[in-house]
Amino acid sequence: MKHLFAALCAALAGTAWAEPDPANWQDVLDEANGQTVYWNAWGGSTTINDFIEWVGTRVEEEHGVKLEHVKLTDTADAVSRVIAEKSAGQDADGAIDLIWINGANFSAMKEADLLFGPFAEALPNWQFVDVDGKTVTTDFTVPTEGFESPWAMAQVVFIYDSEVLPEPPKSAEAIRDWAAMNPGRFTFPQPPDFLGTTFLKQMLIELVEDPTILQQPAGDDYAQVTAPLWDWLQDVTPDLWRAGRAYPQTGPSQLQLINDGEVDMAISFSPGEATTAIANQQLPESARTFVLEDGTLGNASFVAIPYNASAKAGALVVADFLMSPEAQLRAQDPEVLGFSTVLDMAAIPADDRAGFDALELGVATLSPAELGQALPEPHPSWMTRIEADWAERYGVGN
Template sequence: MKYLALIAALTPMTALAQTDPADWDAVVAAADGQTVYWHAWGGSTQTNDFIAWVGEQVAAEYGVTLEHVKLTDTADAVTRVLSEKQAGEDDDGAVDMIWINGANFAAMKEADLLFGPYAEQLPNWALVDVDGKTVQTDFTVPTDGYESPWAMAQVVFDYDTADIEAPMGSMQEILEWTQANPGRFSYPQPPDFLGTTFLKQVLVDVLDNTSVLAQPATDENYDEITGPLWAYLDELTPNLWREGRAYPPTGTAMFPLIADDELDLSISFSPGAASAAIANFELPETVRTFVLDKGTIGNASFVTIPYNSGSKEGAMIVANFLMSPEAQSRAQNPDLLGYGTVLDVANLPAEDRALFEALELGIATLSPEELGTVVAEPHPSWATRLADDWQTRYGVAQ
């Protein structure tokens, strides 16, 4: 990717705190009146509404103005920070906070383009489930306090029970089902995040030993390790929606295809998304979700603060609020968003725990026990190479 090449040309510079994140009173005082430009994916109405609600809360309580800069590709925000660095704009950049993870975080961290560490000094960090959830590593890369979590995600497959009798337990079963039901399944076109996740999900399911994926992909091991993935896709592609000659551009484009009875099966990275869509009359009530027998990929969504933000304190206010029980329970509500929480709900004070206990997760949402094994994300280098290789082998013009 272009931003990786730019990063390689930069001289690393450590980002130092202007206000000590551990001095919360000083952070709150400095944040009052600041405007935070949060560069975040803007492809979901529910997510956009949630971010707008967050803005209302931090404005009322802390005097922080939150502006949502809607992205289609997180790399655009990374490139903006890199361009400012090259131009010597080190004090008041255009990007104050980024919804980020994976390769984008790894690249910015390696180039010392991040403010912090700050995350583990935020007051609400004490409520986070550090032991039970992947909140201190991001695609195997240690976060080291340079990003804070705000949502949990896990791959699920959405299926219409009016057309599919039972869940499928493996990618091989899904392949066999598509052969018997051509045209009724698809996935977003990589390098879309969910499309690339589908490639990784196939890979972790068809490999006997996935431990190699925790290490960077190399020229020496890449072809051998990914061979089973490409063999699988060679069989799958002719049986996809529109015979693999077109793909949905994003994950949000999948549900309308089910609603219009063009698809019976799709993939999602939010266990509660289908219930939320049913509640919003965007999916038929017959849709349910399943995971695979070996487990499915899961990770946390994070926010991070660029080194040259002029509103670091305001960004910390927003990051801390995102980890609050109020925000986390609202995000988990399937009628609103349906994201998984990063908090250790069982150990919350009774009043905060009640916010989660009152939630009806929805008819299509699997319980934590039913979600089964969470498979760790591969090292980010695999995602980059897989998406590029897929484009060469199967890519179509959008």
């Protein structure tokens, strides 16, 4: 019996050791070679889809990892899939290997122990990440603790047609007043689309009496704190595009409305999106970008690996490549994505730094100085409750 117990312990220990360890990177690369990684990521942007396809080409060329982009309309769908697998006892060979994730979805998976890791800080390219100057170790106030790795920085900007709107409104009050004078010329994506919810959070941060309260979980004072947002929406909604009876479903849909001359400005979470859209003939050459006078929200995009992923080693390789100077430079190119980098320019090799220094950000992209300091994201609980309340009050069909 003693020998049987010892054998069982050894078998269990062997199972634990079988998990890939990013600290032993060559072992990870050996295991990853030949794996297929199913990356569940938002699929609503052609430029992002093309970038993910390029990532797949590069990791297959370099490491023999095949990348399949599972296009999502809502990241919560991937979270629900992992939860369903756990409920069914499927603790290995899961359908999802990597998720583009942040905010409430990350918080929910972390709290439910649905994530593999910690892994991020052991990845080879972590040495280049700007951990002091950028918000890459917390996600909507929740410590990441190595359970997700960053691959892009984002900050809210507003895109507008400068020929139609020479002086755009740069505060919540100014947007409300401008919308009243120009009915039908503004809208935002329909929550729970992340940009639609982001717009609601951006307005709340400006309208709330003390924005620091949003750094804590929403509590019994939720109704009191959010009352100014609902008052503002009550004023502005009748003056939105189609009188608030319909909303674009995605960020790219907003840009199409600008290009079609139906609205005059749109929210974006990518400072370089306007320049990229001009290059792709999705916006007129007169498109420009601005930020609100009191600042705008900023955060990082992360990837995480489910606890039961089938190709953990391959997922680690993809996560690491996304933080590489090569991938970061391509993502920042305004003709590709125009995303801001997560890297510390002082930490990367000189040849790579020269590539960033030579990159032209484009006519519609604000410089870091023009963007100003990004405002912190609220705790995820505020977003969850605001989304539900907005759907009850303003959801299409209500």
